[in-house]
Amino acid sequence: VNGLVLAEDGKKMSKRLKNYPEPLQVIHDFSADAMRLALMHSPVVRAEDLKFSAAAVEHELRSLLIPLWNAYAFFVSYARTDGFDPTTMLHEGPFENALDRWILSRLQGLERTVIDGMDAYDLQVSVNAFVDFIDDLTNWYIRRSRRRFWKSENDADKVQAHSTLYTVLLELSQVVAPYVPFISEAIWRNLRTDAMADSVHLSLFPEPDEKLADPALETQMDRVIRAASMGRALRVKHEIKIRQPLQAITLVTRDRAERALLEELAHLLEEELNVKEVRFTENEDDLVEISAKGNFRELGKRFGKATPKVAAAIAKLEAPLIRRLEAGETLTLDAGEVQAEVTLSDLVLQRSEREGLLIENDGTLTVGLVTEITPELEAEGLAREFVSKVQNMRKQMGLEITDRIRVRYQVDDEKLAQALAAHGDYVKREVLARELVRADAPQGEPHDLNGIPVTITLEKA
Template sequence: MSNWYVRRSRERFWAKGMEQDKINAYMTLYTALVTVSKCAAPMIPFMTEDIYRNLVCSIDKEAPESIHLCDFPVAEEKFIDKKLEEDMEEVLKVVVMGRACRNAANIKNRQPIGTMFVKAPMSLGGFYQDIIKEELNVKAVSFTDDVRDFTTYTFKPQLRTVGPKYGKQLGGIQKELAALDGNAAMDELNEQGMLKFDINGTAVELSKDDLLIEMVQKEGYVSEADNTVTVVLDTNLTEELVEEGFVYEVISKIQTMRKEAGYEVMDHIEVTIDKNEKIAAIVRKNEAMIAGKVLADKMVSGAAGTSDEWKVKNWNVNGEEAVIGIRRV
């Protein structure tokens, strides 16, 4: 049971009607909540009792009247899929690092990105790559054995260890390290365990303990790394990607207005875009997609009507000021 599981199941919960997949999603969540509550009952007795009464006693009059009268859950080992757990753990790690890259680049999640490169001990299949693409709004995920085209390393001496050994040569060591080819130096360090060079006739040998190592990204790329995984986002945005970012921003603004107006999920609306021809043109070009997302029967450029049924709001859409109007039809 985790926030990640609930997040990944949202579309199943929100699906129209009551298809079998939606029923399965609800029953899985229900079973997990009840089982976790029973497991946690000895530690948090009052909270789990409240959850149990809401979830179980309210619908099953034959159930024990208290969670503390229930049998303790028994693990069904046949349902354990270690490979699935390991793969999903890897997916979650990549997604978390990808979000960190977006934050570092100050790119909102609604702005699509072209490609993300991943260096990891294992490559994930298409099913898992689709999850990563959806979560991070990237068009492609590429697993690679080498990210040196996008990243490099910088080295500085660790003064507390290098100072006592090479005190007089410290200035020369700093200059030598600053001039290194970062990727080549990192390869040498990993293969030989040492960086070796000469400073004014003095042989210098530096291990990882003697160095402050930082991975830096080349222009147009943002990276995050831990001990086993490196993630690189290509932050170069094409005109098509930028336009798509505007589309998702407009959709988000309209959905916010629907919520603020108190419209029901299935209510259809009419939309107007005013005071910004650039936004209006993007909306016209992508009208079918936007209309489908926000349930708009009609989308027009120009001012909204003057009746009270129109809800109008000024918005900043990725730096562009526009006025959006909606009304229920």
């Protein structure tokens, strides 16, 4: 049972009122696939009413279809550059990299969920499953695997990365074909081999391979993604660019199993959060200063006129005693003529970040980001900003990903000049530059690097 599709103003769609967008124009502007998703990924399939708008269709295009197409385009670009041929080079396992094993396991879960959802005529379950998967694929797997595709060496890890992404995109096109038939057909036709069906709609729906399912790894990666999201949230909240390296992030958890899971994949957090070190501790006192004051509502019930003295004794409690109360103990405090037995419910806890730290907490996990930026870290951050500007200029010039360039820059600020000199090899490696020279660049493009003006000139080598 579906709900009603109403106009954006909540009224019934009416030709007389013309209170709805022209359907063919919406399809022309945003594609038929986006129109289909806007309906299937909405309350209307839950028997609730939908206030339809062109903006909702555009949202599906930008948040789902464009990222999916970008993932496909990313693979094709590097596969062509590296000469990857799935008929002769496809690696079928075992996969050494945890990211490969994770996304392949997620793919099996997706296929299982979509099959079950379609068998039960439950569009919401099926659509939500592949929406979440596309987010994991684009915002975690590909982002964390980019350097594996950038490597100049055609080593085993690179082949496994190509094979994984090829397999995922090919089978994903089959999974989403009933929902977004046009983009799935375009992806399938370019990735298929001669031995496969001519059309994705003539191929058999993929069956999950239980040998590739790894629920334990999925749980582990979920913890890492959660920690990374908390770290990113701290950067965004305090306006610290992700390109600015930081010294460390500290993870606090008393759950030993959670700590073990995070420690094994700590390198992913280093890369994702652009920190030099991931530290672990069970003691939250390493990150915050904790103090307590009396909970007058609770204390007043038991101590009456002696409540202010008991509250004063509570205010003197140091962190170790407060931690004992958190662990469930009862303490006896000397409040003058009263010996007061108190528990955690008698306290109001106050936490303050230690100087130089930013703190985020979510359930059993607390993360602390070290915010001190040393001159060395600042220099590396400037070099990364420079790389970003040059990469954007490469795109604007329409250069191929393998094209080598020469870079000239003009800058009066010695701090930036010294940063580029110190990190010149890194800059050249990242932007594929044969030369990086400080010189006059009168015809160059002006840029602002964290408030420092610089002019950059690129030319194909």
